[in-house]
Amino acid sequence: MKNPSNKTPAYHLSTWMTDLGSSLNNLKLHQLTLPSTHNAGMDKKGIGGPVEGWMACQNDTFPFQIAQGARVFDLRVNARVFNGTLYGFDFFHGPFSSNRSVLGLIKDCNTFFKNDYNSKKHELIILQFHEFKNFRPGDHERLLTQMTQGFSGIGSSTKIVPKAASDLTIRDIRSRYAGHNIIIASDKFGSHSDFWDDISHEWIGYDIPSEQELDIFIDQKTQETNQSKLWSLQSVRYKNFYGPLDISDYINKKFKPDTQALINSNIINVDFIENSSIVPYCICANLYKAERLIDKEPPSQPTVHDELWHGGWSTYFINFNASTDNFGVDHYLYSLNGGEEIKVNNQHTQRQQLEFEVRRGQEYELTLYAVDVAGNRSTPLVKALKGIDPPTGNDKPLPPDITYYKRDGKYACSMLIKHSIYNADHYIFEIYAEKDIVDGKPVGEPILWNIASRWALGVMFTNLPNYDAYLITAHAVNSFGLTRLCT
Known part of the structure; x- marks a missing residue:
């Protein structure tokens, strides 16, 4: 695999998609490698208290995560209901919620784009709604209304990129949907035209894998490059009686710019995003993918x-x-x-x-x-x-082994053989009458015979004269007519 380009444009983490300019134009979103904050709504400043170490997966707020270059938020939403009244939507991890809310997230995104929008006009932020808790009938519709009004209503500084853009290149999204920077992905909002399909989420399936187990899992999930939709890879570990681990050293090693794990990933979910180099590594991978799409050098001949x-x-x-x-x-x-x-x-x-x-x-x-x-x-x-069998060598073939024999009624019998893998071109099967057998060897002419190819598994005779005893022989014959006999 070729190393990613050394011609990296100057960029800021907070505006890297805009700073890279036209470099990403030919790629689609599912072809990019995007840095994502796992449990984005569960940061240490939004939790506090004794459960902080157990529940916090990020160090700081949504604005901080955006400024660090995260372009996907992995979100788990709780409907905050008390005595039958909905008081809003916050974010949860396990049994605990943070003081971050969906309305706060909407405000933070709008604030980011409101300040000097031109320097951020090509940033795309994906809100991946991964889990929902305590939702009653109608609550998904209420959450949908909050988001559509928050990103398209009065006072919003950006708009939602509609589902119709999900298979467009970055160039087409920028030209057709200028001023649209928010992507919302979930299958819980029905077939709304603004919301993209749910993002496939690849997780090892348990919270406390060893580093080796996580390594094997990531290698398995990043072998192929032909995904046609957005998908995310969970790259996190937990520790008993503690909570999320900071595995930044592992992230930096596993997702180096020239690795299969990075190049073949789409969305990489990590904890404590600013502690690792995942954002610049993703940027490097995207430049590599952009170069790869316009490459003119063909592969070598097979x-x-x-x-x-x-x-x-x-x-x-x-x-x-x-x-x-x-x-x-x-x-x-x-x-x-x-x-x-x-x-x-x-x-x-x-x-x-x-x-x-x-x-x-x-x-x-x-x-x-x-x-x-x-x-x-x-x-x-x-x-x-x-469609011809190549000739064998001229040495005598080894005889086949008869592995199974059965008499099928009065006039039929069948047998299976183990192939003579050495120099056998075909097999000749012969049946001798009892009178033509002396000391277990044939002395007369066979009463029946059959030929089978070198690939035959055995033979069947269906026209035996009667129910007498017979001797069956199997010859392995090479291309020069030399044989070996098995009786």
């Missing part, structure tokens, strides 16, 4: 490592040497005889495998391209495929 036609399955297997690329291979495309191109994901291994149906006696032409994220194609691998 080459054949080895191949095998399995006649029994009418299947051709090709192991090919993976292509290389300055930004990494995204996928491969192959076609047979110039037909429809089929996409195959990059398996991220040095040798990769294809398999497809090739019928006996027919010829095909395989065309295989490596493709990078920008769509550049390699020089194709063009390979003729034939």
Whole structure:
């Protein structure tokens, strides 16, 4: 993987999306790597008291988090109800709530954009409503009204980016929705045109993983790069009898600018965001992704490592040497005889495998391209495929093992064999009558015989003359007619 560009424009953490200018224009939001504050409404200044260490996931307020470069808020909302009366919406973590409210969050966002809007006009802040507690029928509608009025009503300094923009590039969002800077994501508000779909949330599933367990989880979730919607990755740990841990050193190591974990992530949820380098690392990753999209250098040509036609399955297997690329291979495309191109994901291994149906006696032409994220194609691998078994060597093959035998009624029998993997081209099965067997060996001519390919699992005879005893032999035969016998 190529290192991210060293040509990083000057930027401030509080206005980094605007400061990067047109660099991000060709990317969509789900292609960016965005820094997110986990449990954004649960900061130490908004909790206080003995439960602060247990519940606080951030050190400071919403304005502070915005100024530090966070562009996604991971939010859990509690309906504050007393004696049947709704007194507002605050934020919670476990059994405790903070003194931060949704109205306060709306005010903080408006204040941020009101002060010198032109220097912040391209900032996008995503409010990811992740959990809801104590909500009664109608409370989601009341929360929806608070937000739509707060961001589009009188006194608001910014507006909501509608759901219609969810698959647009940054350039298109900026041009079509100038003055819109807030994205609200949740599936609890129905099909409202202002609110985006819920954001898929990847979490290890328990609060106290070891560092190694978290490491494995993150590696698993960041292998692929073909997500088409916003998704978030939970990168946090807790400690028994304490609460959220500051794992900034781990974050700085795991999400270095040239790592798969950073490049392949979309939204990275962290605690105590200013203690780590996650924001500048995300900025670096976004510049890398922007360069990758306009790259003109194609991947190297894939080459054949080895191949095998399995006649029994009418299947051709090709192991090919993976292509290389300055930004990494995204996928491969192959076609047979110039037909429809089929996409195959990059398996991220040095040798990769294809398999497809090739019928006996027919010829095909395989065309295989490596493709990078920008769509550049390699020089194709063009390979003729034939549905024929290649000749074996001229040494005598090893005999097959008879692993199963069954008499099926009066006139039939069947047997299974273990393949002779050494030099067998095909098998000959013969049945001898009892009178033609001396000391367990055949001495006369077989009364029945059958031929099976090198891929056969066994044979069945359905035309035995009667219910007498018989001797069955199985010969392994190579391409030169040399045989080995099993009886």
